[in-house]
Amino acid sequence: MANHKSAAKKAAHDAEARLRNRANRSAMKSAVKKFLAVVASGNKAEATTLLPGTLGVVDKACRKGVLHKNAANRAKSRLTLKVNALA
Template identity: 45%
Template sequence: MPNKKSAAKRVLVAERNRLYNRFWKTRCKNAIKKVLEAVQSKDVDMAKKRLDEAQKVLDKAVVKGVIHRNTAARRKSGVAAKVHALVKGAQV
């Protein structure tokens, strides 16, 4: 239990931020999972569409300060590589 008024306020703020960050991190993970599901099912159009959505969600999470920009870039790059490999394989 906090002993000072300011410490009590920090407990409230920390909990609020924890819930906010959890919401955005979950949203990012779900967006990436949807892309990977589309890649696994070999649906090129759906994979491209979901890749755009996932990139948008990751960029928003960066702007909101939930994840670091390099983390978002790494995740976008990894997912994009899988989508591009699917597209390349579908063309051959």
């Protein structure tokens, strides 16, 4: 428990930020899982249409501070490689 008023305020603020970050991370992971399921099915046309939206969600998570810039770029690169590997 916080001993100072400012520490209590910070704890409350951090709790809100944690929920916001968790929601952003969950949305990103859900979009990536949906995309990977399409890639696993081998449907290149659908994967190609889903790719820009999925990359946008990853970029948004990066902008919000959920992901580091390099981690986001690495994830986007790997997703793009998966689409390009489809025959």
